Amino acid sequence: MGKGKYLLILIFTVMMHKAWCQESNIQAADSISTDLYNKGNWKQLISYGNKARADGVYFPGLQLKVAFAFFITENYKHALNEYQRVLSKDPYNETARYYAYFCCKFLNDDLQAAYHASFMDKEALNKESLKPYGLIAVGAESGVKQNNDVNRDNGFYERITASNRLSWRFQLDQSLAYFNQNIFKLADDADNDDASTRSVDKQKEYYAKLSYYVTPKLSVIGSFHYLNTQFNNTIYNSNLGLIGLKYAATYTDIQGNINFGRLQNKPIEQYNTKVTYYPFGNFNLYTTSRASVKHLDGANNFIFSQAAGFKLMKNTWLESTVTLGNEDDYFDADGLYIYNAIDKTTFRCGETVFYLLNSHAQLQLSYAYEKKTDTYQSLKYDQNAVTLGFLWKF
Incomplete structure (x- = not known):
């Protein structure tokens, strides 16, 4: 004891x-x-x-x-x-x-x-004038696509966007878009080798993305994209979805998601993994790497996209991007952009300038270079696209 x-x-x-x-x-x-x-x-x-x-x-x-x-x-x-x-x-x-x-x-x-x-x-x-619901931001963008294919007119594109806070954990991003381009196709005319027909490629779009924060680092995202495509006297109605998870780590954001649905009467699936890296913990320098596997018409296509951005000077950022792979019917930016043009895109690169006018307003100017293949004849051509955007945050 x-x-x-x-x-x-x-x-x-x-x-x-x-x-x-x-x-x-x-x-x-x-x-x-x-x-x-x-x-x-x-x-x-x-x-x-x-x-x-x-x-x-x-x-x-x-x-x-x-x-x-x-x-x-x-x-x-x-x-x-x-x-x-x-x-x-x-x-x-x-x-x-x-x-x-x-x-x-x-x-x-x-x-x-x-x-x-x-x-x-x-x-x-x-x-901070914060409420659990209300309008967060509105924006608009307009672009023109020019090419050196005599059978293609310039393409024109417009989009308006709005973001709303539905509660402290729910956010809804919506947009409306319109695209049109004249497409020429050589006609079967034995008396005139130069005869051609003209069709107008028109597309109207509605997009909605709903995001929910589950924990301080984990969020769930889901989106719906409706497309009304008119071409060659045929109308296609496409309904496409996305579901995914995003995890915010110390110096990286990691996201995995699946695109799915029927695009112009064809079933399509695309599996994506994206990693954004902030070496200094801010937007002074950042990179985004995205790998995708697209399943369409019984074939699997691998597409890789790489972006890198940095702060050039006060209120000004530059971002460079390159995308490799068959981008025919490719989904990008959480399903916001769908590359379902008549002609296939096999390579794309671009540069974007972001400029903050003040704490609310941002201007965006983008240039993209694309290598494309004419669907109706054995012809490869180049396309240059310029897009001007404006964003207002409340």
Whole structure:
């Protein structure tokens, strides 16, 4: 009995010593981090936070300081990760929630920002004029497609868009689009080798995408795309869908989705995986890689798309893209764009300039070069497309 008592005393003493050391380490870490924070030594604060974490000394006060250091240096992805660590243990930490909201805004993720806004108090919501429902953004784009095929006129394209917040976790994006192009085809006329017929390729579209945030990092997306295509005295009604998941990691966004439906009376499926990488945790530099497998007419086609963008100067970004593979009836941008033109596209690359006029308005100018194959004759031709877009965010 005596030996057991002494053993308990020894264990208690060791535990008290460890607790005292831990408390002492926390006090020292708090003092050092506060000093770095007050002096604005953000890089040193981040380095110290990493060391403290490795040493097992990491507490909410230090996490908030390190998160702010990432935020003030515009590493919004890492800052968001730090704030979410705090929120995982304290969901109603107002400071962490407020800055997590702004991280998402600066990363152009309105739905994730709304998710965090749902936990904010009324004072913060009123300050940012936030409501669980309402119009988020409206936009428009118009483009022309020019080519060097004598049997093809220029193509013209217009689209209007609107985004609505249906609740703190639901967002609905909608658009209407119209495309038209004159198509010439050599006629079977024995008396006139140059005889041709003209058909007008017209297409009207309605698109809707519904997104839902399940957790702070996981969202579910689904979309519907209706196409009314008129060509050669025939009308096609196509109904297409998409379902997918998106996961927001520290420096990457990972998405997997499936496109499916009937396109011009043909069943089609397309499986996609997309990874967006932010090496600096913001849009100063980013890349998006997308791999797709399209199943149509009993054949599988692999398509790969790569985009890279960077901040050129204040309020100006450049983005370059290249797409390789057979893009006949190819789905892009969560099913928003469907490349179902008369002629097949075998290669596409382009450049886009984004310019922020102010905190609400954005201009977008895109150029795309495409290699295409004439459906009616053995002819390959080039096509150049220019699109001008405008976006207003409320």
